Amino acid sequence: MDEFKYVDGALHCEKVPVRALADEYGTPLYVYSAGTIRDHYARIRSAFSEVDATICYSVKSCHNLSILTLLRDLGSDFDIVSGGELRRVLEIGVAPERIVFAGVGKTNDEIVEALKVGIGWFNVESEEELENIARLALDAGKVARVALRINPDVDPKTHRYTTTGLRETKFGVDIERAKQVFKCFRGRDEIDLAGIHVHIGSPVNTIEPYVQSMTRACALIDELNNAGYGIRAINLGGGFGAHYDGAEAPFASEYAKQIQPLLANRGLAVYLEPGRSITANAGILVAKVLYRKASGEKQFLICDAAMTDLLRPSLYGSFHFVWPVDPGACAVPSARSADIQLDGSVLVDVVGPVCESGDFLAKDRWLPSIEQGEYLAVFSAGAYGFVMSSQYNSRQRAAEVLVDGRNAKVIRQRESYDDMVALERL
Numbered sequence: 001m002d003e004f005k006y007v008d009g010a011l012h013c014e015k016v017p018v019r020a021l022a023d024e025y026g027t028p029l030y031v032y033s034a035g036t037i038r039d040h041y042a043r044i045r046s047a048f049s050e051v052d053a054t055i056c057y058s059v060k061s062c063h064n065l066s067i068l069t070l071l072r073d074l075g076s077d078f079d080i081v082s083g084g085e086l087r088r089v090l091e092i093g094v095a096p097e098r099i100v101f102a103g104v105g106k107t108n109d110e111i112v113e114a115l116k117v118g119i120g121w122f123n124v125e126s127e128e129e130l131e132n133i134a135r136l137a138l139d140a141g142k143v144a145r146v147a148l149r150i151n152p153d154v155d156p157k158t159h160r161y162t163t164t165g166l167r168e169t170k171f172g173v174d175i176e177r178a179k180q181v182f183k184c185f186r187g188r189d190e191i192d193l194a195g196i197h198v199h200i201g202s203p204v205n206t207i208e209p210y211v212q213s214m215t216r217a218c219a220l221i222d223e224l225n226n227a228g229y230g231i232r233a234i235n236l237g238g239g240f241g242a243h244y245d246g247a248e249a250p251f252a253s254e255y256a257k258q259i260q261p262l263l264a265n266r267g268l269a270v271y272l273e274p275g276r277s278i279t280a281n282a283g284i285l286v287a288k289v290l291y292r293k294a295s296g297e298k299q300f301l302i303c304d305a306a307m308t309d310l311l312r313p314s315l316y317g318s319f320h321f322v323w324p325v326d327p328g329a330c331a332v333p334s335a336r337s338a339d340i341q342l343d344g345s346v347l348v349d350v351v352g353p354v355c356e357s358g359d360f361l362a363k364d365r366w367l368p369s370i371e372q373g374e375y376l377a378v379f380s381a382g383a384y385g386f387v388m389s390s391q392y393n394s395r396q397r398a399a400e401v402l403v404d405g406r407n408a409k410v411i412r413q414r415e416s417y418d419d420m421v422a423l424e425r426l
């Protein structure tokens, strides 16, 4: 699963005790394991090796430059959704043709920049967007390589806010309409409309929705190719699950076992856009307990991390396993699951300092009793954690540390109050 383990009653990230990191760099603190990222990337690569899939790491899941560099060095390509993400990936020297650019609302500036640098693929989400890209490509004297994102109308059975494959969502072009789009844009020299892109949602912890969406996408590709459109690529997006509550996500090899046969031997280049399945279990958020407060049966653990550091519980009601960093040998959890309740544990809500009742990291959990000043680890926070943080309540964004074996380095400094006001000084 990952390289966050309790050794002699103390949480370690690889070979480094988490307490030492929190003492040295302060809290709230994101801690990432390089070994876990390498391991997850390698598993996906090898699972989809039969179709020689190009892995485009989804930058939005965790966009720190050092994490991107780690993935670059593993040979990853990149999936971006904004000019800001383009900048990050170019900043670390990735060749632009190894970048795919998705998103429903690309601006002219973003498109022009992507054309200028020679982006690999635009994943296009509407006819108006395609017309706009064609016009801007013509102006720039470039040819835009395009995959049309289709909406397969498949239910990924995940949170409704992160469901993207159903027709009622804003994503992609209806599969029935797609043929029409190909017809309309046939013969336009400024676009090379050569791929189909699909992304049904995230996290998708069952494989059947992929089977359904890939079956529909391949049927469309067959139809298009029979009509002479020359589709060369399929991009099946991201969405593979991670382990939040126990070992709930299928392995990459299990997804591949069912998806790969649908794509093999079609002469198509296959692209994947995994984010969470690489980074979620590779990061934790460390918080310090500031105060404890009893309320009836329950205790509030008021800590220094908040919804501003990890929004997922507040926004989606997501489960993140929380446990003391130093519980002592008797209270090491046997699994990271909502069902863990050891003898002598206390019912708690883990909350932050933000002035909203929706500011919580965990609700109604049984935790070993914990003292003021102790550290808590919030697990599986590497994806959509730091990247979704904010300065609400004028809180500084957390620092980030990357551990590799015995080494730890700060990969993002904690924001200072000067950073906070810099852009507002007139």
Ligand code: LLP
Pocket (backbone or CB within 6 Å): 058, 061, 079, 102, 103, 162, 199, 201, 202, 203, 237, 238, 239, 240, 273, 274, 275, 276, 277, 312, 383, 384
């Ligand atoms: N490709 C596209 C076009 C996407 O929209 C996404 C995620 C991915 C790939 C990567 O999906 P992944 O492999 O990471 O599941 N903030 C939410 C997740 C939003 C996902 C948005 N799109 C959360 O915290 O759960």
